[in-house]
Amino acid sequence: MLAPIDLQPFEKALTFREAAYHAIKHAILAGQLEPGKPLVEERLAAMLKISRTPVREALAILEHEGLIAPIYRRGLFVCQLSRAQVIELFTANEAVEPFLARRAAFYASPEQLVAIEQTISDGEASVERLDVANFLRSGRMFHAGIGLAAANPTLAQLVQRNEERVDLFVISYGKRIDAEMMRASNREHQAIYQAICDRDPDAAARLAIYHAQSIRERFAALANDESDA
């Protein structure tokens, strides 16, 4: 398995660095680069058919985002988050997501509502196909949509990154997400979306809190199921 993934070349990006950033990030979040496994710069560069220089710059950013972690002179590794770290991410989200949902109920434009609805559809389609990676991705896009509608890029970006790291955890522990869990999550998304459409900030915030807590409980159940006590 010398070239198991093809980091698909260069979504729309001006510089090779950006392209590498997106491609590597995508590969990580799609589970193509397994957590705990080393990332060899030269190999990534070869896959993207570019030199190490822009790859290194992209990796520096991903490291700063907390998706990968370095060991000095030993290489970079896809992060394996501890349960404590994931709890911490959930705690942060429970503070921020209701805030964003509330604001989205105020500020969302019709186009933004459509975009959010599409992420929900995408999530539902993923359930049918049992496509976990795409399910996670649509979930991230849902929250990104809320963030965009909430007109607060700073907090939106935070939630976005948190979601990515949580998803990394899911992938890393290979926990199997069953269809029922995916459906539950989608239902909650749908409810938040409805509250925003109804311009009901209180309901949106309340449902966002509920969603965050539900997710945490579902994850806790999963984490307790397997391996480490």
Next chain:
Amino acid sequence: MLAPIDLQPFEKALTFREAAYHAIKHAILAGQLEPGKPLVEERLAAMLKISRTPVREALAILEHEGLIAPIYRRGLFVCQLSRAQVIELFTANEAVEPFLARRAAFYASPEQLVAIEQTISDGEASVERLDVANFLRSGRMFHAGIGLAAANPTLAQLVQRNEERVDLFVISYGKRIDAEMMRASNREHQAIYQAICDRDPDAAARLAIYHAQSIRERFAALANDESDA
């Protein structure tokens, strides 16, 4: 003015990249690299007596953090935040800071309390010397201390970055902070600190909100004073 700043060499850092990151960030936040002015890679490299490679990697991270912004093939510039952007940062902080203050009241260790108190002393010393850069820095460290005590690195880091960008705005517009403003801010810090010492989460959260709002008002007043209507 070929070498106006000496980016002081290499605080404790393993790699040149880290060193460059900290040095350049420090120079920006100390106002030595003026907002709106271009950052020439080769010049920074020369100042640090290293090559462009690690400098570029450091700059990539700073760009990702929103302290500097690139124009393709034209160079990097220290960010000049718009007023709307600063308002947005304040909005984010008003959501997050009370949350952190509340948690700090629960979890702060005695050592962490001492560390926080020292940042307040540092701030007060800055008033005497009318040292705005150090005043801003001590403010950032105060909030960093709260964040640390709150045991939520994710949100702590967010606040930290927001503070940095706000300070960048202050520097960028060259608004003069007068001694009375500095004292007011210090008083509010002191009050939050006291509430945390008293293990009074509600008071801490309330005072954190008050502080965030006060700062916003003080800044609004400054911003209205000068130049753009």
Next chain:
DNA sequence: GCGCTATTATTTGTATACAGTTTGTCCCGG
């Protein structure tokens, strides 16, 4: 056959080299 040591092979971290753009300047024409 097993453990320890020396050597080789990778791989990172850094420096240098090169090509393509963009900006500023100088010169010329009007």
Next chain:
DNA sequence: CCGGGACAAACTGTATACAAATAATAGCGC
């Protein structure tokens, strides 16, 4: 005197080269 175009300089974006350090491996002694 002013405007436009060619030239030159500077700087970015990318590739390649090199050195240090770590990991893997082979050889040796026992």
